[in-house]
Amino acid sequence: LMPHTPGSLHLLDDDYLGQAAHMLSKVDTWNFDIFLFDRLTNGNSLVTLMCHLFNVCGLIHHFQLDMVKLHRFLGMVQEDYHSHNPYHNAVHAADVTQAMYCYIKETKLAEQLTPLDVFLGLMAAAAHDVDHPGVNQPFLIKTRHHLASLYQNTSVLESHHWRSTVGMLRESGLLSHLPADMSQDIEQQLGSLILATDINRQNEFLITLREHLDNQDMDLQLATHRHFILQIALKCADVCNPCREWELSRQWSERVCEEFYRQGDLERKFDLEISPLCDQQTDSVPAIQIGFISYIVEPLFEEWQRFTEPSMLSQIMMGHLHKNKACWSRLRYVHTLAETKTHPHVEEPEPEGGQEEAEDIP
Numbered sequence: 001l002m003p004h005t006p007g008s009l010h011l012l013d014d015d016y017l018g019q020a021a022h023m024l025s026k027v028d029t030w031n032f033d034i035f036l037f038d039r040l041t042n043g044n045s046l047v048t049l050m051c052h053l054f055n056v057c058g059l060i061h062h063f064q065l066d067m068v069k070l071h072r073f074l075g076m077v078q079e080d081y082h083s084h085n086p087y088h089n090a091v092h093a094a095d096v097t098q099a100m101y102c103y104i105k106e107t108k109l110a111e112q113l114t115p116l117d118v119f120l121g122l123m124a125a126a127a128h129d130v131d132h133p134g135v136n137q138p139f140l141i142k143t144r145h146h147l148a149s150l151y152q153n154t155s156v157l158e159s160h161h162w163r164s165t166v167g168m169l170r171e172s173g174l175l176s177h178l179p180a181d182m183s184q185d186i187e188q189q190l191g192s193l194i195l196a197t198d199i200n201r202q203n204e205f206l207i208t209l210r211e212h213l214d215n216q217d218m219d220l221q222l223a224t225h226r227h228f229i230l231q232i233a234l235k236c237a238d239v240c241n242p243c244r245e246w247e248l249s250r251q252w253s254e255r256v257c258e259e260f261y262r263q264g265d266l267e268r269k270f271d272l273e274i275s276p277l278c279d280q281q282t283d284s285v286p287a288i289q290i291g292f293i294s295y296i297v298e299p300l301f302e303e304w305q306r307f308t309e310p311s312m313l314s315q316i317m318m319g320h321l322h323k324n325k326a327c328w329s330r331l332r333y334v335h336t337l338a339e340t341k342t343h344p345h346v347e348e349p350e351p352e353g354g355q356e357e358a359e360d361i362p
């Protein structure tokens with residue numbers, strides 16, 4: 001974006017906001033560029049996106065929400081994300097929220113979800129990583145961080161994201177006009193959704209989803225089943241970056257690896273064991289991506305595709321996922337070749353299975 005002088009600030013702001021508004025008219029498309037949207041909104045992507053989605057989903061009217069309180073709450077959430085984190089910042093939250101909106105709009109779900117489900121899904125997406133410190137749970141445990149002991153070393157970060165969200169909900173008074181049992185239920189369900197994003201619990205969720213799909217016993221008339229599918233949808237939204245188009249996907253990959261490497265640098269500095277994936281010298285971005293796609297993203301999205309079938313979006317996402325994996329395979333090959341040239345005693349490797357896939361790249 002062009003730098004501008006204070007005199008033209010207002011005009012340019014109007015122009016940027018006009019472009020942002022135009023982007024919002026296509027908020028349900030999978031190639032939505034959240035990085036551009038964040039620049040156009042001057043770093044307010046999360047607040048702007050959430051206000052828009054709450055409006056178009058009719059949530060403000062349905063729950064009789066006070067716009068001032070809503071704005072205050074969303075502002076607090078956005079502010080509590082650490083803008084210095086390369087990955088776990090408010091733009092990631094906005095990205096996950098936009099993906100969640102796309103999933104909520106899937107035919108299978110849209111027909112069954114209640115306004116409360118939509119409210120919970122969007123709120124959980126927006127707040128699911130709030131106040132993330134940019135380091136992972138093992139790091140918090142080994143450095144004896146107070147959050148680790150507070151949450152007894154289990155789902156430490158997710159518990160913190162949830163409790164912080166509840167704190168901000170109460171402080172903003174956003175739900176204070178609702179019956180006490182309803183706002184209590186909202187807080188609990190938000191917790192269950194946010195806690196489901198703990199990547200250590202991936203297998204548990206995947207096994208249950210597979211069972212439901214194999215037995216064809218998913219009944220979205222049941223609130224418990226809708227809640228489970230919202231948990232899955234949020235998990236998918238949280239790790240969907242490898243399913244975005246290459247230019248967006250690549251940026252997320254580089255950001256998440258940069259965050260891992262910063263943790264690794266801290267560990268090195270304090271003579272701690274360097275965590276898996278956090279050593280810049282040995283863990284390359286392409287290698288991390290191929291592992292993440294193969295072990296986390298593909299298994300999850302294969303089941304999501306089964307659930308949403310027939311879904312154009314799932315087909316598009318799987319297409320990007322396979323192309324991106326092939327790109328990373330090719331880059332890993334280039335990376336290892338370069339390594340071999342710097343360390344000539346190491347034998348030149350074969351292009352590790354990725355080559356046939358790499359041929360798919362346009």
Ligand SMILES: Nc1ncnc2c1ncn2[C@@H]1O[C@@H]2COP(=O)(O)O[C@H]2[C@H]1O
Binds near residue numbers: 129197241
């Ligand atoms: N592209 C990626 N490559 C490697 N790890 C990722 C990627 N995207 C997400 N993750 C990890 O998946 C985790 C999902 O939950 P979090 O957002 O807390 O933290 C995320 C990262 O640790």
Ligand SMILES: [Zn+2]
Binds near residue numbers: 092096128238
């Ligand atoms: Zn996340």
